[in-house]
Amino acid sequence: MQAVKTGEHKRVDIRRNDTVKVISGRDKGKQGRVLRVFPDDAKVLVEHVMMAKKHVRPNPQRNVKGGIAEQESRIAISNVQILCPTCGPVRIGHELRGDRKVRVCRKCGTTLDK
Numbered sequence: 711m712q713a714v715k716t717g718e719h720k721r722v723d724i725r726r727n728d729t730v731k732v733i734s735g736r737d738k739g740k741q742g743r744v745l746r747v748f749p750d751d752a753k754v755l756v757e758h759v760m761m762a763k764k765h766v767r768p769n770p771q772r773n774v775k776g777g778i779a780e781q782e783s784r785i786a787i788s789n790v791q792i793l794c795p796t797c798g799p800v801r802i803g804h805e806l807r808g809d810r811k812v813r814v815c816r817k818c819g820t821t822l823d824k
Contacts, residue, residue: 722749722787723802723813728822730790731799732759737785741793745782753784760785796820 724730728744742757762783768776791799794815801816813822 720749720752722747724754724787724790724792729793730756731793732789733791733799734789735785748784752787754787754790755782755784756790757782792822794818794820794822
């Protein structure tokens with residue numbers, strides 16, 4: 711058997727604080743803000759998407775009440791599409807604008823970077 715490389719960084723076009731739309735899965739159609747990106751696993755954490763229940767123990771020191779809490783779980787990058795402010799969900803292209811490489815909308819050409 712061959713050893714699997716770990717820590718290999720993969721290129722991801724979705725970044726933190728991007729607004730994305732879920733295009734497949736149980737939360738299809740939902741929109742949310744990207745909270746965190748996991749490029750090595752090709753997954754993202756999206757606000758209010760893929761909610762899972764977690765049993766929480768009470769912890770008076772941290773002022774945490776016990777019970778069942780809901781939190782987001784990771785979703786595959788292939789199941790989300792970035793939202794263009796003018797077009798909606800789109801694919802991402804790259805262009806050189808000035809001296810910077812920026813992400814652009816493949817439909818209308820609008821810059822997706824802030």
